[in-house]
Amino acid sequence: MANQEPSPNPDALPGADPPRIHHCQVAGTSLHVEVRGSGPLLLLVHGGGEDAEVWRGIAERLTGFKVVTYDRRGTLRSGREDWPGAGSVQHADDAAAVLQALALDQAVVLGASSSGVVALQLALRHPGLVSRALVHEPGLFRHAPGSEALRNATNRAVDDHLAAHPGDWTGALGAFRRAAAAATGGDAFLAPPAGREWYALREELNAEPFLRDDLPILTGERIDAEALASSAVEVRFLFGTGSLPVFRQIAVNLAAIRGSHAIALGGVGHLLYHQPDAAAAHIREHARTTSWTAKP
Numbered sequence: 152m153a154n155q156e157p158s159p160n161p162d163a164l165p166g167a168d169p170p171r172i173h174h175c176q177v178a179g180t181s182l183h184v185e186v187r188g189s190g191p192l193l194l195l196v197h198g199g200g201e202d203a204e205v206w207r208g209i210a211e212r213l214t215g216f217k218v219v220t221y222d223r224r225g226t227l228r229s230g231r232e233d234w235p236g237a238g239s240v241q242h243a244d245d246a247a248a249v250l251q252a253l254a255l256d257q258a259v260v261l262g263a264s265s266s267g268v269v270a271l272q273l274a275l276r277h278p279g280l281v282s283r284a285l286v287h288e289p290g291l292f293r294h295a296p297g298s299e300a301l302r303n304a305t306n307r308a309v310d311d312h313l314a315a316h317p318g319d320w321t322g323a324l325g326a327f328r329r330a331a332a333a334a335t336g337g338d339a340f341l342a343p344p345a346g347r348e349w350y351a352l353r354e355e356l357n358a359e360p361f362l363r364d365d366l367p368i369l370t371g372e373r374i375d376a377e378a379l380a381s382s383a384v385e386v387r388f389l390f391g392t393g394s395l396p397v398f399r400q401i402a403v404n405l406a407a408i409r410g411s412h413a414i415a416l417g418g419v420g421h422l423l424y425h426q427p428d429a430a431a432a433h434i435r436e437h438a439r440t441t442s443w444t445a446k447p
Contacts, residue, residue, distance in 0.1 A: 161349050162208025162427045170210075175221075177248040178241075180230030184221040184249055187211065193438055194219045194258045196246060196273075198266035198290075199365030200324070200354035201424075202227045209424055212431035216438065219258075221249055223269075225360040235364040239372055243272035247280055256280045259438040263287035263423050265365040268372060274384040275375070285437050286405070287389040288398035288421055290370040295400040302370050304334040309362050324358040327366070340395055340421055350425065379408050387437055388413045393420035 170185035185203050193216045195206050203210075203220035204227075210218045222229040224245050234241075246269065250258060260281055262270025267289030274284035292302045308330035312323045332339050343350035354361070379386070388406040390399040392415050402413035416433045423430035 158349065160204055160207045161347055162424070164208070164211040167211040170220075173253065175249050175252040177224075177245050177252065178233075180224055180232040180234070182221050182224065182230070182245060182249060183228035184219065184253070185210075186253070187218045187220075188214060188216055190216045191438065192217050192219070192255055192258045193434070194246065194250065194260040196221075196242075196260060196262040196266040196269050197223060197226070198262070198264040199361035199369070200357045201266075202353070202357055205350065205353055205424055208427035209431050209434065212427055213435060216435075217255075219249070219253070219255070221246075223266075223360075225364055227357055235360070235368060238364075238368045239268045239272040240276070242269040242369075243276050246273045247277040250280050257282045259283045259285065261285040261287065261434055261438075262289070264421060265290040265369040267291075268369045268374075271374060271379070271386065274386060275378050275382055278382065278384045281384050283385045283387065283438070285387050285389060285434065286402075287416070287423060288391065288394060288402055289388075289405065290365070291372060291374060291401055291405065292370055292397075293373045294404050295397060298397045298400060301331065301334045301397060302366075305330045306367060309366065313362075320358040320362060321355050323362050324355060327362065335395055338395065343422075344425055347425070350422075374405070376408050379405070380410075387411075389416055389433075389437070390414070391419040391421060391423070392417050395421065 170187045173184040175182045175184050187210055197206055202222045206220050210220050223242055225231050225234040258281055260270045260273055267286040270284050271286050274281045292298045305327050308326040309323045312326040316322055388402040390402040390413055398421055406413040418429035419426045
């Protein structure tokens, strides 16, 4: 990974209070953790190519909540011991250990894309710590028949690049982006909005963990349908109206296992932090709302 971090997040709010920084010792490694504000507890779990700083724009907009973000094991400011290989189970247990280290529970946890897999596992494995899971477009391609073509194409492009250029994670990320666009008919759904190229640079800093962990491991997992159906934790599956149909299908299919419906979020796509105002408003609504019709 690169030695220097880029400039601060362009969506950071001027004058926002700085986070309270913790370095939590978790199952043999150290995790960089940030805590903002006070109020009901929100845990935001980042996905591949991301870290806590990527979610800063959303976290700072969630005033009235205690918002916890952290760099997952293997990511920029956290340790890499015993990584990668154990998938969402390890990441979910790490998230639980972070909450326990901070003496927190009853969290509303949000995960999006590959981190949606982690958020879902956290709810299933540690229900005593989670009051609700908001799972946005989880990268569980095996739960949408026919959707693995996108995953297979991107994995193949990454493998081919690394075979020719060992250790070139930035170049491999570029190969991933091109393959993803080609597999979706030229749709650059991962590209940041104009003027926010910072996100692409940050993704390059976290290219190695994304390409060694999230893409080959997390997106190849399958959730235990029986455990999901019977979990006592409330789980809401979400999808953005600006996202590809494959991600909506995954959310719809997983919600059906719960006997519920997937919820459409207007004005956002697959990567929530590209629209921080709309994303924060949706998260606020679904973190606070208690009344919800579960059945389709």
